[in-house]
Amino acid sequence: xxxxxxxxxYASDAGDIGFHGTCVDALCDATGDGGAACQIGGLVFxxxxxxxxxxxxxxxxxxxxxxxxxxGIPRQVSLEExxxxxxxxxxxxxxxxxxxxxxxxxxxxxxxxxxxxFRAEDVVWD
Numbered sequence: 001x002x003x004x005x006x007x008x009x010y011a012s013d014a015g016d017i018g019f020h021g022t023c024v025d026a027l028c029d030a031t032g033d034g035g036a037a038c039q040i041g042g043l044v045f046x047x048x049x050x051x052x053x054x055x056x057x058x059x060x061x062x063x064x065x066x067x068x069x070x071x072g073i074p075r076q077v078s079l080e081e082x083x084x085x086x087x088x089x090x091x092x093x094x095x096x097x098x099x100x101x102x103x104x105x106x107x108x109x110x111x112x113x114x115x116x117x118f119r120a121e122d123v124v125w126d
Contacts, residue, residue, distance in 0.1 A: 027067035065120040075120040088113035096124040
């Protein structure tokens with residue numbers, strides 16, 4: 001990940017690397033209001049050049065998404081679960097997503113075919 005970015009923030013519960021706490025804690029401590037820049041762990045990040053990528057339990061990704069939205073940072077989530085067939089035939093692992101189409105208020109995306117990475121704002125969390 002660090003090779004793809006000029007700055008990366010890590011979070012660990014033990015505090016042995018990066019921010020001492022969870023990724024949600026790091027974003028909760030961040031300052032900013034979706035404007036010109038936000039500050040996370042003493043580093044300044046312009047939202048238009050920043051991305052929060054989350055993978056983990058659904059409640060953690062949901063909390064991460066909310067905090068990143070508060071800061072105006074684009075966010076992506078990786079919805080990786082056990083997949084029965086891995087090619088989308090079984091429809092076992094799907095997620096409800098938002099649609100811009102007025103007659104189609106939402107649909108279920110197949111995580112193994114349409115994902116597993118989605119823009120967090122496209123996933124229906126509630």
